[in-house]
Amino acid sequence: AAAWLASQAAELKTRMEQAEYQLYEYKRKQHILSVSLEDRQNIISQRLQDLNQTLNKVQAERIALEARRQKILDIKEHRLALDAVDKVISNPLIQQLKANYVKLKEEHTELSTKYLPDHPKMKVVENKLKLLQRSINREIDNVLESLEAEYQVKLDSEKRLRRELERVKAEAQELNKKEIEYNRLKRVADNYAALYQHILKRQKEATLAAHQETNNVYKLDSAVEPLRPVYPRVKLNLLLAMVVGLLGGIGLAFFLEYLDNTVKTQEDVERQLGVPFLGLIPTIKPEEKEDIDDATPLRDNFLITHPKSSVAECCRTVRTNILFMSPENPPRRILVTSAGPQEGKSTVVINLGITMAQSGSSVLLIDTDMRRPRLHKSFDMKKPEGISSVILGEVGLDEAIVGTEVEKLDILPCGPIPPNPTELFHTERFAQLLETLSSKYDRLIFDSPPVMMVADPLILSHSMDGVIMVVKGASTSRDVVKRALKQLEDVKARVLGVVINDLDLDNKQYGYYYYRRYGYYYGEKESDAASTG
Ligand SMILES: Nc1ncnc2c1ncn2[C@@H]1O[C@H](COP(=O)(O)OP(=O)(O)O)[C@@H](O)[C@H]1O
Numbered sequence: 001a002a003a004w005l006a007s008q009a010a011e012l013k014t015r016m017e018q019a020e021y022q023l024y025e026y027k028r029k030q031h032i033l034s035v036s037l038e039d040r041q042n043i044i045s046q047r048l049q050d051l052n053q054t055l056n057k058v059q060a061e062r063i064a065l066e067a068r069r070q071k072i073l074d075i076k077e078h079r080l081a082l083d084a085v086d087k088v089i090s091n092p093l094i095q096q097l098k099a100n101y102v103k104l105k106e107e108h109t110e111l112s113t114k115y116l117p118d119h120p121k122m123k124v125v126e127n128k129l130k131l132l133q134r135s136i137n138r139e140i141d142n143v144l145e146s147l148e149a150e151y152q153v154k155l156d157s158e159k160r161l162r163r164e165l166e167r168v169k170a171e172a173q174e175l176n177k178k179e180i181e182y183n184r185l186k187r188v189a190d191n192y193a194a195l196y197q198h199i200l201k202r203q204k205e206a207t208l209a210a211h212q213e214t215n216n217v218y219k220l221d222s223a224v225e226p227l228r229p230v231y232p233r234v235k236l237n238l239l240l241a242m243v244v245g246l247l248g249g250i251g252l253a254f255f256l257e258y259l260d261n262t263v264k265t266q267e268d269v270e271r272q273l274g275v276p277f278l279g280l281i282p283t284i285k286p287e288e289k290e291d292i293d294d295a296t297p298l299r300d301n302f303l304i305t306h307p308k309s310s311v312a313e314c315c316r317t318v319r320t321n322i323l324f325m326s327p328e329n330p331p332r333r334i335l336v337t338s339a340g341p342q343e344g345k346s347t348v349v350i351n352l353g354i355t356m357a358q359s360g361s362s363v364l365l366i367d368t369d370m371r372r373p374r375l376h377k378s379f380d381m382k383k384p385e386g387i388s389s390v391i392l393g394e395v396g397l398d399e400a401i402v403g404t405e406v407e408k409l410d411i412l413p414c415g416p417i418p419p420n421p422t423e424l425f426h427t428e429r430f431a432q433l434l435e436t437l438s439s440k441y442d443r444l445i446f447d448s449p450p451v452m453m454v455a456d457p458l459i460l461s462h463s464m465d466g467v468i469m470v471v472k473g474a475s476t477s478r479d480v481v482k483r484a485l486k487q488l489e490d491v492k493a494r495v496l497g498v499v500i501n502d503l504d505l506d507n508k509q510y511g512y513y514y515y516r517r518y519g520y521y522y523g524e525k526e527s528d529a530a531s532t533g
């Protein structure tokens with residue numbers, strides 16, 4: 001036996017050394033001797049993140065440039081009023097030319113009262129006018145050209161970044177492959193090492209045994225019959241069952257957590273969906289009233305009845321986040337939408353409207369959800385008119401807009417639903433209506449149907465400064481939201497971010513998360529109870 005063990009040991013030793021050598025060779029060839037695989041992975045993922053960020057920024061800038069360019073082209077092609085020029089091009093030379101043009105035009109009108117059209121004086125002025133118009137056009141062309149150049153630069157750097165991103169991604173994949181092979185080799189080497197140790201031990205025992213006398217056998221003690229059954233060992237089995245059950249339970253909990261891919265936290269929004277987190281609106285729980293079968297109106301008026309509640313607090317945070325996304329130029333036309341139905345779009349529209357109005361802005365809520373309109377219900381409006389009747393020219397705007405008990409908050413309800421609602425948003429009258437409303441209110445907030453069901457929100461998003469995606473917390477799956485965001489992205493909508501709605505902070509799991517992170521505390525405050533009396 002000793003000889004056999006010895007030969008085994010020798011063979012294992014060479015095998016082990018071979019495996020270790022292979023591992024070493026692999027590391028050397030793949031250049032992973034100095035830096036550990038894990039460090040490399042960290043470096044690459046950091047680089048990926050950086051690249052992604054820069055790319056997003058450049059892309060956004062490029063899109064902005066594109067939009068500006070389009071606007072200038074529009075002005076050129078449609079010979080829009082020169083007033084529009086000011087908004088797009090703040091070029092002193094053009095402004096000067098324009099001022100001259102206006103002055104000359106006045107002169108022209110004045111002359112025309114005295115002279116006939118083909119009087120030489122009239123001709124002179126007309127010629128001058130033509131010349132001026134031409135210079136203005138030339139200047140606009142210049143602006144356009146430099147814009148074009150800037151745009152090309154951005155486009156180039158975007159392309160470059162994309163290429164780099166692809167390269168780094170490929171590198172990351174390569175590294176993953178390497179890791180698999182590395183782990184395999186390491187396992188082999190470890191196995192041989194363990195086996196070798198084992199054999200060495202046995203070999204030692206065998207040598208010891210060989211030195212001992214083996215034939216002196218005598219009886220020391222007689223066997224005693226045990227008092228208790230040796231088998232089954234009840235206590236041990238019970239203990240084992242408990243440990244296994246406990247471990248299994250914990251494992252199951254982790255597994256369920258892993259299966260749960262709903263959106264619940266800021267991290268879910270930022271990491272998995274890749275858009276900003278605008279805030280959270282907890283589950284609204286109005287006081288119990290038994291004779292009511294639908295508490296929706298109670299919930300819709302909750303901010304009015306509970307201005308100091310934590311729900312109101314959360315809404316104010318959402319408002320601040322939206323306005324501070326671009327402090328110089330906060331969005332004026334805001335579209336609220338979601339991936340699926342019943343996620344709380346209308347609720348968010350109402351709450352955001354109340355909060356913004358309370359902070360002093362004049363706000364109009366517009367019900368452009370022609371599929372399930374409900375703003376008129378929550379404010380208990382009886383009139384049948386609304387935006388559809390205004391667009392169709394049946395009533396004036398003032399007749400359709402209704403005030404609310406909140407100061408500075410007005411509502412433009414939906415009105416009768418036409419057979420093909422989507423068409424409404426394509427009309428010229430709708431565009432005009434938006435312009436008029438923009439000049440009357442600080443903020444327009446639009447309710448809409450779900451992105452995954454109809455095209456309305458995608459079409460509406462064109463006329464908006466920003467789109468808010470409402471996600472029902474701990475309910476809607478990430479993939480669905482991702483797909484909805486993708487659709488918005490495809491039509492180049494400006495997504496401001498995600499609001500998680502209707503998350504029950506009484507739930508231990510994520511209630512604790514929000515409490516720990518942001519100090520959100522659910523439950524009404526004392527002062528609130530006093531104020532509502
Ligand atoms: N944060 C919330 N807490 C409690 N209930 C909510 C909340 N948000 C929405 N709801 C309720 O869910 C239902 C659907 O909300 P709604 O705003 O009409 O969704 P959508 O407009 O997306 O279809 C309504 O009954 C509403 O009162």
Ligand SMILES: [Mg+2]
Nearest residue numbers: 345346369372
């Ligand atoms: Mg709705």
